[in-house]
Amino acid sequence: xxxxxxxxxxxxxxxxxxxxxxxxxxxxxxxxxxxxxxxxxxxxxxxxxxxxxxxxxxxxxxxxxxxxxxxxxxxxxxxxxxxxxxxxxxxxxxxxxxxxxxxxxxxxxxxxxxxxxxxxxxxxxxxxxxxxxxxxxxxxxxxxxxxxxxxxxxxxxxxxxxxxxxxxxxxxxxxxxxxxxxxxxxxxxxxxxxxxxxxxxxxxxxxxxxxxxxxxxxxxxxxxxxxxxxxxxxxxxxxxxxxxxxxxxxxxxxxxxxxxxxxxxxxxxxxxxxxx
Amino acid sequence: xxxxxxxxxxxxxxxxxxxxxxxxxxxxxxxxxxxxxxxxxxxxxxxxxxxxxxxxxxxxxxxxxxxxxxxxxxxxxxxxxxxxxxxxxxxxxxxxxxxxxxxxxxxxxxxxxxxxxxxxxxxxxxxxxxxxxxxxxxxxxxxxxxxxxxxxxxxxxxxxxxxxxxxxxxxxxxxxxxxxxxxxxxxxxxxxxxxxxxxxxxxxxxxxxxxxxxxxxxxxxxxxxxxxxxxxxxxxxxxxxxxxxxxxxxxxxxxxxxxxxxxxxxxxxxxxxxxxxxxxxxxxxxxxxxxxxxxxxxxxxxxxxxxxxxxxxxxxxxxxxx
Numbered sequence: 001x002x003x004x005x006x007x008x009x010x011x012x013x014x015x016x017x018x019x020x021x022x023x024x025x026x027x028x029x030x031x032x033x034x035x036x037x038x039x040x041x042x043x044x045x046x047x048x049x050x051x052x053x054x055x056x057x058x059x060x061x062x063x064x065x066x067x068x069x070x071x072x073x074x075x076x077x078x079x080x081x082x083x084x085x086x087x088x089x090x091x092x093x094x095x096x097x098x099x100x101x102x103x104x105x106x107x108x109x110x111x112x113x114x115x116x117x118x119x120x121x122x123x124x125x126x127x128x129x130x131x132x133x134x135x136x137x138x139x140x141x142x143x144x145x146x147x148x149x150x151x152x153x154x155x156x157x158x159x160x161x162x163x164x165x166x167x168x169x170x171x172x173x174x175x176x177x178x179x180x181x182x183x184x185x186x187x188x189x190x191x192x193x194x195x196x197x198x199x200x201x202x203x204x205x206x207x208x209x210x211x212x213x214x215x216x217x218x219x220x221x222x223x224x225x226x227x228x229x230x231x232x233x234x235x236x237x238x239x240x241x242x243x244x245x246x247x248x249x250x251x252x253x254x255x256x257x258x259x260x261x262x263x264x265x266x267x268x269x270x271x272x273x274x275x276x
Numbered sequence: 277x278x279x280x281x282x283x284x285x286x287x288x289x290x291x292x293x294x295x296x297x298x299x300x301x302x303x304x305x306x307x308x309x310x311x312x313x314x315x316x317x318x319x320x321x322x323x324x325x326x327x328x329x330x331x332x333x334x335x336x337x338x339x340x341x342x343x344x345x346x347x348x349x350x351x352x353x354x355x356x357x358x359x360x361x362x363x364x365x366x367x368x369x370x371x372x373x374x375x376x377x378x379x380x381x382x383x384x385x386x387x388x389x390x391x392x393x394x395x396x397x398x399x400x401x402x403x404x405x406x407x408x409x410x411x412x413x414x415x416x417x418x419x420x421x422x423x424x425x426x427x428x429x430x431x432x433x434x435x436x437x438x439x440x441x442x443x444x445x446x447x448x449x450x451x452x453x454x455x456x457x458x459x460x461x462x463x464x465x466x467x468x469x470x471x472x473x474x475x476x477x478x479x480x481x482x483x484x485x486x487x488x489x490x491x492x493x494x495x496x497x498x499x500x501x502x503x504x505x506x507x508x509x510x511x512x513x514x515x516x517x518x519x520x521x522x523x524x525x526x527x528x529x530x531x532x533x534x535x536x537x538x539x540x541x542x543x544x545x546x547x548x549x550x551x552x553x554x555x556x557x558x559x560x561x562x563x564x565x566x567x568x569x570x571x572x573x574x575x576x577x578x579x580x581x582x583x584x585x586x587x588x589x590x591x592x593x594x595x596x597x598x
Contacts, residue, residue, distance in 0.1 A: 102336065167376040173333055174371075175364030175391040175442065189381045 006269060013265010019258025026073040034067035039223045047241045056247045059230075060237055068225040069247050075226040076255060079141065079210035080203035086145025088199060091152025096183055096191075098153070099160025106157075114150040122147050126209055130218045140219040144209045148202050155198050159191035166190075193270035197263055204259035211252050227252050277308040280449055280482055281330070286342040288322075288329045294554040299325045301506040302342075304580070307450065312476065312483040314497035314514070316490065316529070320550050322506040323486045327452045330484075331369060332359045346450075365395035368443035372455040374435035378427040384438045385411065385423025388445050395446045410441035414471055433464035437471065444475055451475075452484045457492060469495055490533055494518060502526050505550055505561040512586030522588040524566045560591065568592060 008014055026033060042062035050057040056065035098106035117125060129143035163169060164187065172182050213219035214228030222229060227248040234244035288300040300322040307313045315323050329340040332351060344351040346367065351359070363369075371377040378387060388407040392398060398406065404423070411419035414437040427435055436456065443451050453472065457465040469492065476483055485496055493500055493514065500517050502510040502525065510523040521527045528546040548565035557563055563573040570591060578591045 167371050167373050168379045170333065171369070171371055171377045171439070171442075172379070173363065174331055174369040176360045176362070176394050177364075177390075178360060186379050186382075190379070 007265070010265035010268045012261045013268060016258045016261025016263070016265055019254060020262055023073050023077060023255055023258065026070055027077045030071050030074055034064075034070040036064035036067040038063060038068040038071040038225045047237070047244075049241075050243055057241065057243050059234065059241070059244050065230075065244060065247055068230060069227070069251050072225045072227045072230065072248065072251065073255075075137070075214075075220055075224065076207045076210065076251075078137075079144070080206045080259070082141045083144035083148065083206035083210065084199050084202045086142060087148030087152050087202060088195070090145065090149040092156050092188075092195060094149075095153040095156025095158075096160055096188060099157035100164055100179070100183055100187065110153065111157075114153050117147075117150045118154075122205070123209060123212055126213065127216070127218065130213055135218045135221065137220050137224075140210060140213045143213070144206055147209070148206070151198060151202065152195065155194055156191060159194060160187055163187050163190050193266075197267045197270065200259055200263035200266055204256045204263070207259070208252065208256055277310060279306045280309050280347065281307040281484075282343070282345040283326075283330070284343040284345070286326065286329060286340060286344060288325050288334065288338060288340045290335070290339075291337045292554070297553040299338075299506055299553050300329065300340075303503070303506075303508055305501050305508065305511065307482050307484055309449075309482055310476070310480045311499065312485055312497045314493040314500040315484065315486045315503060316488060316493055316500055317503035318488060318550060321503045323488075323503055324454055326503075327369070327454055327484065327486055330452065331363060331367065332356075333363075361395070364391050364443075364448070365446045366448055367450045367452065368446070368448040370436075370439050370443050370451060370453040370456045373459050374432050374439055375459065377439050378435055380427055383424050383426055384430065384435075385425075388438065388442045391442050391445045406445060407441070410445050411438070413444070413475075414438070414441045415467075416441075432460055433467065436460060436464075436468055440468070440471060440475065444479070444481075447479060448481060450482045450484065452486070454486045455488070456485075458487070458489070465492075472496070490529065502529070505556065506553065507561060507589060508580060508587075509562065509589045510586060511580075511588075516585045520585070522583065522586060522593060523562075523590050524568050524592070525562050528565075528567075560589075 040063065042058070044062065045054065045058050046062045047060055048054050048058045054064050054066065056069060058064055059068075094110060098110045126143045126147040129146055130140055133139035133143060169182060169186060172186050210219055210226065211228030211231070214226040215232045217232065220226035220229050222233070230248040231245055234241070234248070237244055283303060283305050286300055286303040287298055289296045289298045303322070303326055305313065315326065317323050325334070325338070328334050330344055330351060334340065340352055342352065346362070351362070354362070378384060385404065385407045388410055389400070389403040392403040392406045393400070396406075408419045408423055411422055416422050416434065416437055422430070422434075430438065456472070457468050460468060472483065473496065475481065483496075485492070487493060497514050499511070499513050501508050502523065504525050510517075510521070510526045517526065518530070521530050525546070528544070531544040532546065534543055546565055551557060551561060551564065557574070559572070559574040559576055560566070560578050563569050566573065572591050578589050578594070580587050580589045581593050583593055
């Protein structure tokens, strides 16, 4: 309870949490919330402007845009969790081990590869990996995950570098603890809060990246509704039905904002120095 | 009394930007069972590095040579796995900073219990009992409650008690205490020293007490080695150290202690500073700061001479020993 109250004081973080909660509810109960099947084409109601029956209007195949935006939440949530999950599975262990053991592999192999990867703009890197792997949701997630991994390697390694010299780590060694126990039992828990913050912020970029890749045709394939692919399809209709771009765009904007606010809120909450 | 730790010609080098630098250079000493050995010297003289060499916890660029015989094993030759069994179980360590020596995320009792679980074949419940018992043994009130408390809820003195409880949890044969009271205020220092003395009397463990506080030495130690620039310069029992210190460095240390009741405008100090490890003088390492320096001091390193009551590394006593 005390922790909850402390988090409530982070202000905008709570707004972010509410937005994310809304997104999760939307994705979970999509079939209940959406008034129409998102993929059913109704040729009697093509390109309708928003009205009482079709709240967000319809697209050029007569599909209800509101229903598609609601179902799109599922893809966005998946994108956020899967891409960041892949990035963490790759990045956190590498960061832990290179930071703890240092040496040649850390200095001259892992860190230089990370430098090289971070020298690319993130989207270009994800695009290149995606292009090699081929289009599709799974490959897009892998591409985004790999693209995010360097950030997790760096942030984890940085934490480990400062933690490994703490006296309680020396003390843990001096009672005869094994390295694996020290790394996972004593270093990782202490390194966790910046990793969690990074994960939240990365989720926002993950959703944006999925939308971007889907917009470019490398992510989710039609007819599955994804906010990015919806924008892609609506683009050609911009002069006829501009409203078809509003809502997916707005959804992306709100959700990314939500994750960023949550990330900032967590940062404030998890850092004792900025905690109010 | 049997010897439990026998350090012979210990040389610990670090590879640095200046090349290989010997921070500990040919150190010999023994610790007998039930004895408290004081290791005295100013910052950077190699006290802590000596203790880390014994524990095998040097940083990656450090390397020890020589012999550290503990029971029948040479600690410099056992595998890391065997060393993990010795650490905490047979040789335990108490660190200088109680404020940072405990993991902030785990309750203190659990941290003691963890050390127990590592080395003794006990169940979790038994480990918990042992931890509470240890907390009581180091004079913690409300031991059952403290078991569940986090380090930030305890004061510095209490945390140091927890560290001592952790070090004692597996009944080690030797406790290495690296300036255990430096970070504590004077009244707490006295309590902690009393506690260590009690522990020693009850369990018969040996203590290697690293300190730069000669007051602590006089209270606690049976024998003392004085280190300077990585070498032992004097070794003697504690009475002789205070009644007739021989090495000019030890004498300097004694004179730099303020005394109540005597009027002095300035405290005596030893001029100069410890030479850098990569720029050691060719002769006696203390020669540049020594008030009794002779021509031979700057040319040749003195050996550790055997005198009647002590060992001393100084040319002044060359004839006496011959």
